[in-house]
Structure formats: structure tokens, C-alpha cells
Amino acid sequence: MENFDIIIIGGGPAGMAAAVSAKKAGAENIVILERDKVLGGILNQCIHGGFGLHTFGEELTGPEYAERYADMVRDMDIPYELETMVLDVAPKPDGCKAVTVISPTRGVCELSAKAVVLAMGCRERPRGALGIAGFRPKGVYTAGTAQKLVNLEGVHIGREVVILGSGDIGLIMARRMTLEGAHVAAVAELMPYSSGLKRNIVQCLDDYGIPLLLSHTVIDIKGKDKLEGVVIAQVDENRVPIKETAKLYPCDTLLLSCGLIPENELTSAAGIRIDRRTNGAMVNESLETSIEGVFSCGNVLHVHDLVDFVSEESARAGENAAKYALGAKREKCESFDIETGNGVRYTVPVSISPGNADELTHIRFRVGDVYKNVSVVVKSGETELVRRKSRILVPSEMVDLLIKKDKLQGISENIKVYLEEA
Amino acid sequence: MIDVAIIGAGAVGCAAAMELSKYKLSVCVIDRESDVGEGTTKANSAIVHAGFDAVPGTLKARFNVRGSEMMEELSKRLDFAYKRNGAMVLCFDKNDEGKLTELKERADKNGVKGVSIISGDRARELEPSLTDEVTAALLAESSAIVCPFEMTIAFAENAYANGVEFKLSTLVTGVEKTDAGFVVKTDDGDIEAKVVINAAGVYADTVHSFVSDKPLAITPRKGEYILMDRSAGGTVSRTIFQLPTKMGKGILVTPTVHGNLLAGPTAENIDDKENTATTTDGLASVKAKGALSVKNIPWGSMITSFTGLRAVGDRGDFIIEESDVPGFIDAAGIESPGLTSAPAIGEYLCELAGRRLDMQINTDYIAARSGVIHLSALDDEHKNALIKKDPAYGRIVCRCESITEGEIRDAINRPLGATTLDGVKRRTRAGMGRCQGGFCSPTVIKLLSEKLGIAMRDVKKNGK
């Protein structure tokens, strides 16, 4: 059996960043396992700009961002195997992890690693899971699938488009389809606010006069073999469609941008504890899961809105995986759970052990609604660790808080993160 | 002039074709869709009914019992998924328990073995997810689940291997009686045949009326279903039926043969024979009724919903007979238990046709058929041998169901292979998982476009 210090599952932005930092931290025997034919993951199809401002200090497109990391991987001689899919991860009695893979060259075989970094990314919520009534014709795509067909395969998928869901991919695809010569009739969003970034509403919808219908949803899909139209209705405050407002939009393409789900089937099967709020693994301050030596980062941990945040987080996971693989033991000291209060939907990590914390510990979370003029408060008992004022907090934007290591020393109670009126 | 023209490539039409291919006959199956099993066959409960429900003496009872007996052997010989998982019919009201006794008596009269009445507690012991409302249940050990697409494809492929011709994407526009037999008129030329079998599903009445003045009416009955992820597949192990309640006819909750959880169907008679749309109310009703049987059904793990149309005849029973026009045989009104009955109906249709034809045994008949090899079903040694032979089997295309490029290529390249996305899905399960083709469909579309020599944008999801 082949033994590795670190196996990184996924060669997208998370996996590549983890590999680069693991190598920098001294791990030698690393391999990235990527199921696609190339490195880069979803970035290869994200041909729009807006990536890299934090990481590279300039605005890059997705493929450029991916290629920079892929170049780093190659320049640092980090091995990677393509068309390689991991089928199973399981802890072994000796503390190593058995990783079963399949590929055209390897066939099915078992590898072993001291540490594993989970970086499999996420998938889109499909039409079936949304429970939209109607026919099941050709012409209904998740926005990401459409993006792949248009940008990587050069397929013209349709001319008259309706988009359900205002997630970033949906907004980006509204512009993309417009530039490819299609007409986008509307973007319907169930919630009273957009789930995409504001800048994308401005430059993808407003620039092209595409209406954003907030508190609207698709209630029927017409056309037996090919899509002929969708019926859009306004919803009331309980998100129940108001039938009187139903309106038919003739179209040949419906794109769905209704949420992303971390792809944690491997994780669950390995027996790793999953956080139902994020559908990602529960991790501690070191991004380590409930199985020692297995780390998680990027969109498989929780869905990010910026790849730069993915890279930063994954670099930490890679570094910690390297430390673990090189034999560093965790400090045996108390760990404190992070509890969420008013307005905070979840946090990553879910616990902090002050003795094992880095100089700066990130707490990332999303809010459950739109909040104006609030303070984000992090407290342990009566000790206030962070207080940060915000003019506006929206569910589409992840909040990133930093806590200095010295602030954490001496805490003796669980940590609570919540919003307070400012 | 050929011997037999079969109109309709559903489970019944393909079963008849397979039976007829055991004889030296020229047979042609005609269907308006681009694949077999595109009508009622593809959207039903996928149950092999034990045979306790059909009224003794009816055709339904006769073919149900025979079909159920045949199915396991067929599944082995023709390589399609089948699992004897047992079934229960739940009773929710002490006053209704007499209805269970009635079903038990029917089972006895129909000759169905392994049927017993058990208490609510015993039912919950066997199926811990059942609700506390269950007062008693009928247990039927011989009930089974099957993959209806695979079954029908297997029948068709076996028939094809034995010389049956398939004219797909061909709409029958009329049938004319001639001195020698019939002319079946299609949008792609005429076909002359001595015998015509009408297995046209919800359109069997239209096809019947082409040659006969005797009335025959088919009403489409809409049934909506919810399919859940394999993570929910273990919710129940048996097929759970309900006795009718105040909420009307019950629905079933069942594992599928591939390990998903299925709930449905609703039952609504409609006029439009093309209306396979799901409705908000229909799906809500499935959820409400399902909750009566089983606690905490994980509706959140729904991966798709779909609608099937049952072809309900006007006699309360299957209509399987030579019509008033000699040589024109109807197989109409094949509603539940039609899927179970299909192989038995096929046998009988062959017998009816045989009365008009010279039946010489086909000595070259190939009895066995192999389906698409699923890599995930093999042990590691065989997996590696296969991947070594064809590296495409080492390339996973559908992550959710672990389906490889090799399997997809097989589904596309085999005789009577897939020509649409849904065709690939039904032969391999690629795209049938939790992401519903989000990741694999571009690759499947690409493979189809290469094989069919068409642009990717022109690759169809389903249909003609």
C-alpha cells in the first residue's frame, strides 16, 4: 500500500491552497487527488472577474486564479493525480487513514495517509429538491451546469431565459447569457432580499435592465419535452405563492440558483460529525474534524462567497494537516464550544481550544436575515472577546471575525456569538 | 408483410415482443417515443404485487399472480434489478380490520402464499418507523420491488437480440384492415402485418378505434410521486400500503430496488393524456398521506418528483383479447398491477397471436441477456480487471451513483442503446442521484453527441 503524509481530496481552490501551505509547512509526501481532467475545480468555469483581490491584490478571472495556484503546485513539485475519485475514507487502528480511490490508471486501490484534507467543494440544489411543480422538460438547468455547458463546452443552451434564485452564480449567468445573445426576462427570488452579492446585482442585472423580482418564485413549469415557459408568482410573508399574481413567462431556458450544498457524502460515510446548519463537518479552531488528522476546508466545510476566503481558510487547514502529519501533538487543554445567539446562523469553527489556537483565530458565520446597525459580539462568560459594529449584515455575505490568541487565554466558559443592536 | 406489429414499446409491448421472438416470426414494435418504456412504464410504483389485492377470477388476478411468479427468474435470466422485500397493508382503524381479512381471503383464493394478518405492535416491530396509528396490518412476504425501466429495456433487448425490429420515434397514425391482415400507417411509412397488438397505453382507445367500432375507453389516471435520496432508503424495508381512509385511497411508501425511498401515488382522473406535470397540491397530498403510515419521512431529502399516467379501462379489469376484428388484439386498460402482470400478459398475447399464425419454434433463441455492467456491483478484483481492459471504467462520471464512463458508453453503444439523457439515466442511473445530473449531464451530453453525430445543444433529454 502506498503511504502519504497528507492526501488532499480535491484539486480546486481549497485543495490547491491546502497543498501549497502544507508543503511550505514542511510536509513532503503530499498528493492531491482530483476527479476532473484538470486542476482548478469550479474556478475553470467561472470566467468572470472579481477573484483574487485579497490573495493577489488584483482582480482576476476564475481560470486565472486557478492557473496561478496550479502553477504554484507544479513549481513546488506537489504531486497530483487527475481523473481520480475518492470512494472512501476510513480511520485505521494505527491512526492513519485508509483512502480508497478509483482512476483509469490505478483502478480501485487503497492508499494510506497520516492526515487527510477534505476539499471536495459543493454542489447545487437541483430542481427536484426544490419541489417545483410542473413538467420535467429539457431546458431546466442548475446555473452551474449551464455555466459549464456555456463556458467550457461552448454550447448555446437557449435564447429566452428565466432565472430562479438570486445566488451569485444565477446573477453571473444572467449577464453571461445576455452577452451570449440570449434575453433574460427576469430573476425571481423567493426571499425578500437577494442571496447574491450587491455588486453582482449592479453589474449583472442593473447594467442590462434585467428585473430582480424579490419575493417571487416559479410555481409551474410548462412544456413536455422542451421547456415552453414558467409561471412566476409573488409569495406572501410566509413564502406561500399568491395565485392571483401568477404570470406566464414564455422561455426555453430556466436556470436555478437556489443554494449550494457541501458535498459531504464521503465525510458522513467516514463517521465524521456533520453540522446540520452548514451541512459541513464540525471543526475545531484548527479546522480539524471529529476524526483526528482529518481536516476540512473550502466549500465542503461551509459555502463561501469569495474564493479568497476559501484560499485563506484552506491554507490554514493545509498547515495544520502538515503539523499533524509531522507528529506535532495537540496541547492537552480545555476546549470551548461556540454557541450561536441572536441572528447568527452558525459558526465555523464550532469549538476553540485556546492552547491550540494560532495567533489569530477566525470565526466565520452568516446571519439569518438582513440586519442594520448591529454589533457582532463574541463573549465568553462576562469576558468580551470581540465587538464589531456593522452598518448592514446580509445572509449572502459571510462574516469573518478575528480573535487574538492572548484574548483567548484564561477564558473558562463557552463562547457565544450573537448580534446586538448598536 | 410481417407477422406481428406491436403498437407501443412499454412493458407490455416489449414483453409480448420477447415472447413472440421465441418463434420464427417477423415482429416489429412501433413507438412514438425515442426509447422504450417512455409512457406509463417509466413512472409507477415499481412494485411486483403479491396478488392479494386483485379480485379473484379477474384477468388482473390471473396475470398478477402469474407475473409475480415469473419475475424473479426473469430478473436473473435477463439481468435486471429485483428484490423480494415484502409488503404490508396498514389499517388505521379497528373498524376497518375486516378489510384486511377480505384481502387475506382474496390472497387465499388467488393462491398467494405467505400472507398473514398481524397486530399493530407486530407491524411496528418489523418496521419500527410505522406510526402509532397503525392498529393492524396484512403482511405479504412475496411482494417485491423491481426496476421498471431495466425490466422493460431487458425485455426489449432480448427481443431485439432474437430478431424483433424496433421502430422508435414513429407515430402510428392509423390502422387499416385488409384482406391479408392490416396496414399500420405511421408518420414514417406503412407497415403491413398479419396480426396487430395494441399495447398503446393511455392511447389504446385511439388505436383500437382505428379498426373497431366497439367502444373502448381509456381514462388517464394521474399519479404523483416523490423520490427521496438513498440516505432515506432505509426508512422502511418493506413496501407499505394503506387501506383506504377518510383521506381517500391510500398511498404507498417503499424503498426502491436501488435503495431510494419512494412515496405516492395520488390518484386523479384527468382528460389530457399528455399531462404528466406534477402539482403543488398533489405533492402536498403525498406528504400528508405518507405521514399517516411512516413517522418522520425525510421529505427534505427529496431529489425529484414525477407523475405517471395509469391507463384505466372501462371494464374495471384489464382488457386483453382479440377484438371484434380478427387478428387485432387489444392489451388495454393495463393499470395496476400492470407492471407485475406484464410478463404474463406478454405470454398470453403471444398465445392469442399464435392462434392466427404459424408458430415454429425459434431454435436459435437466445434466452439470456446481460445488462450494463455496473462497476460498483463488482468486487475489487473484477473491478480492476475491467478497468485494465477498458480504462473508461475507472473514470467516474456520475458521482452520486458512482457511474463510470465505461457504463455510459455501454448504455449508448449497445444494440437498442440510449439516445437521450434520460435513456442513459434509465440504463445506468447516471443522473438519478442527489444532484440530479448537475455534474454528470455535460459529460453525458458530450458522449451522446459524439455517438449520435449531433451538436451538444441538440441532444435531447427525452421524447421523440
Add this chain to the structure above:
Amino acid sequence: MTKELTCICCPMGCALTAELEDGKVTNVTGNTCPRGKGYAETELTAPVRSVTTTVITQQGIPVPVKTKTPVPKDKIFDVVRAIKALPVSLPVKMGDVLLVDVCGSGSDIVAARTVENS
């Protein structure tokens, strides 16, 4: 006259308020960094956008491309048309200039990904 707009320089998406006099921006508030002010000034006088799209190569494989610097907003569709008309053959390297001074905008079209001829 005051104008409300959302800054698109970065994902923060600051809500800006700009005061205009005689077509000139005289004051900007709401921005958290200096780029917001610059954005408001350009956006309200001569708005520009970066354009990204694909060009289908002679091998039939799409290559992602972008404008090296933003182009006038009203030229977006002209720029896309010019890109779509480009004859490009693989291989292409990230950063290759495929078209100079697209539509007289002063901006070049560059390849955003290395694509080998496979």
C-alpha cells in the same frame, strides 16, 4: 443633485451617496476606501466595465478571455462582438494578447487561461 449607487470595486458593495454639480461629482460619502470615490466619479460621468466572455477556437474548444482594462459601458456589446469574431487557434497561453485596442477602447483582449491543443 445627489445620486445613490452601489460600489462594485470589491465584494463589500458599499452604498455610496454622490453629489453632482454640472455633471461633475463634487462629494462622495458612504465609501469605506478611496476606490469608492473614484468609482462614483467614473460611474456617474463615464462608466466602465471589465468584459469577460469566451472565444470559440478553431479547434471548437472555448477559451476564456477578458478585457485587460475596463472598457466604456456602452461598448460592452461591441467588444463582445469583436471577441466572438476573433480567429483563435490553440494552443493559447494565459495572458496572450489576442486583440489590441478593442473597439478603440484602448484596452486589449487577453486569454484568461492556458489551453493546450489536445
